[in-house]
Amino acid sequence: MEERLKRCVALGKEAAKEGQVASYIPELKKGNPEDVGICIVDLQGKVYGAGEFKKNFTLQSITKVISLLLALEDRGAEEVFRHVHMEPTGDSFNSIMSFEVKNPTKPFNPMINAGAMVVSSLILGDSPEERIQRLLAFTDRLSGTPGHVIDERVYRSEKETGDRNRSLAYFMKSTGIMEGNTEEILDLYFMQCSILGNCQDIAAMGAVLASNGRHPFTGERILKKENARIVKTIMTTCGMYDASGEFAVSCGIPAKSGVGGGILGAVPGVLGVGTFGPALDRKGNSLAGIRMLEYLAHDMDLSIF
Ligand SMILES: NC(=O)CC[C@H](N)C(=O)O
Numbered sequence: 001m002e003e004r005l006k007r008c009v010a011l012g013k014e015a016a017k018e019g020q021v022a023s024y025i026p027e028l029k030k031g032n033p034e035d036v037g038i039c040i041v042d043l044q045g046k047v048y049g050a051g052e053f054k055k056n057f058t059l060q061s062i063t064k065v066i067s068l069l070l071a072l073e074d075r076g077a078e079e080v081f082r083h084v085h086m087e088p089t090g091d092s093f094n095s096i097m098s099f100e101v102k103n104p105t106k107p108f109n110p111m112i113n114a115g116a117m118v119v120s121s122l123i124l125g126d127s128p129e130e131r132i133q134r135l136l137a138f139t140d141r142l143s144g145t146p147g148h149v150i151d152e153r154v155y156r157s158e159k160e161t162g163d164r165n166r167s168l169a170y171f172m173k174s175t176g177i178m179e180g181n182t183e184e185i186l187d188l189y190f191m192q193c194s195i196l197g198n199c200q201d202i203a204a205m206g207a208v209l210a211s212n213g214r215h216p217f218t219g220e221r222i223l224k225k226e227n228a229r230i231v232k233t234i235m236t237t238c239g240m241y242d243a244s245g246e247f248a249v250s251c252g253i254p255a256k257s258g259v260g261g262g263i264l265g266a267v268p269g270v271l272g273v274g275t276f277g278p279a280l281d282r283k284g285n286s287l288a289g290i291r292m293l294e295y296l297a298h299d300m301d302l303s304i305f
Contacts, residue, residue, distance in 0.1 A: 004299060005038050005050035011295050012036040012051070012277050012288030019279030019287040022259040027157035031057070031261060031278030036288045038296075039199035041207040041272045045216040053199035057276055058154045060258030061093065061284075062202055063135075063192045064116040065209075065231060065239075070138045071122040072227040080122060083177060084108075084115045086234055093241045093284060094164045096171070106177050111238040111256065113189075114168045118178050120192060121185045128184045132191050142208055143201035144217040155194035162190060193258075199274035202264040206272025209235075209254070216272070232266055236304070243283045251294045252303025263289035267302045 013036050022028040037052035059066075071080050089095065089108045107115035125131035132150075139148040169186050172178035178185065207216040209232050213223030232254040239256040240247040247255065253273070255265040261278030263286055273296065277288025297303050 001040070001048045002050065004296070005040070005048055008038050008292040008295055009036050009051035012038070012275070012292045015291035016277050016279040016288040019281055021261075021278045022280055022284070025154065025158050025161060025259070027154045028058070028260065028278070033279040035261075035276065035278060036292075037199045037276040038292050039203040039274045041200070041203040041216055043207060043211045043216050043269070043271065045207075047200060047203070049200060052276060053274070055276065056196040056198050057262055057278065058151050058193065058258070058260040059195045059197045059202070059262060060193050060260040061111070061116070062197075062256050062258040062262050062264050063139075063195055064111050064119070065205070065235065065256045065264060066139055066142060067116060067120050067123060067135060067192055068110045068234070069142070069223060069227060069231055070135060071119045072230065073223065074124045075122050077226070077230060080110075080119065083118045083122065084110050086110075086237075088238045088244055090242050094168065096164070096167060105175070107172070109234060109238040111234060112241065113165055114172060117165070117169050117185055117189050118172065120188050121178055121180050123188075128188055131188055135192055136195065139195055139197070139201075141215075141222055142205045143197065144204045144215055145201055148195055148197060148201075150191050150194045151196050152194075155191055158190045158193060159187070162186070165189065197262070199262070199276050202262055202274030203272045206264050206266040206274060208272070209266035210268055210270060210272050232268065235266065240285055241283055243281075243285055247285075247290065248305070251290070251297045252305045253293055253297055254304065255293065257285045257289065259284050261286045261289070263293060265293055268304060270302065
């Protein structure tokens with residue numbers, strides 16, 4: 001396995017040369033495009049890693065999986081899906097057009113920004129502070145590693161420049177889909193995107209999903225089986241944004257990407273995998289991550305299809 005992962009990293013480094021580090025959030029420009037890492041956590045809790053698999057990065061849209069799981073555990077699926085659909089969009093993750101023109105009643109799915117903001121608004125807590133603390137504590141539980149924090153610089157950078165997300169949020173306020181204090185919900189969303197984690201953290205989360213909600217490190221059940229199933233399905237259809245269809249064919253692993261360069265993968269009944277490589281393609285997915293996951297899927301016969 002060590003050899004296989006080293007080979008992945010070599011392939012990932014090669015693929016990363018074609019990509020660009022995200023720049024629309026100024027602080028993310030500091031990412032090093034040559035960083036590449038991968039980690040696998042199997043369902044017995046064994047950890048295998050190569051490259052920069054212990055290096056922290058902001059989880060960004062990978063936290064859409066965490067917030068959806070928490071909202072599902074907090075509120076139940078019926079209530080969550082009263083506020084958000086579960087359909088792929090075919091448009092970019094922060095598209096306004098798709099949302100307003102095609103379907104103004106509720107956001108298409110929880111893996112695009114509009115849907116994720118509505119989902120975060122459903123997380124229980126009496127104050128924004130309590131909500132973000134619950135989200136951080138849940139990140140600790142899912143990853144099996146305590147002490148997750150927010151990258152304050154990325155958070156501030158996003159808050160200062162997040163006009164697109166602000167537009168989406170206020171549009172949803174105007175149609176009545178998103179209830180509550182819009183600025184507080186935006187703030188929660190910006191903070192959640194800035195949660196720091198590494199490949200091992202996201203591989204462990206993938207393993208929890210892969211084992212239908214049991215933690216591979218402790219055997220403890222931390223998610224309802226049904227919620228793990230729902231989230232894996234939505235990752236398959238929507239997790240790589242408007243590249244989800246192609247990724248399902250080329251790789252076939254339920255996955256979720258983030259513009260910080262991470263991808264979380266969950267192979268049902270087999271393993272969780274986390275990849276890192278901040279050089280992105282034009283759709284906002286990590287090039288190294290895609291290459292490594294495609295290689296792994298073929299080499300280990302991991303496609304679910
Ligand atoms: N694709 C992503 O990772 C997007 C998350 C980013 N924080 C944003 O809201 O634009």
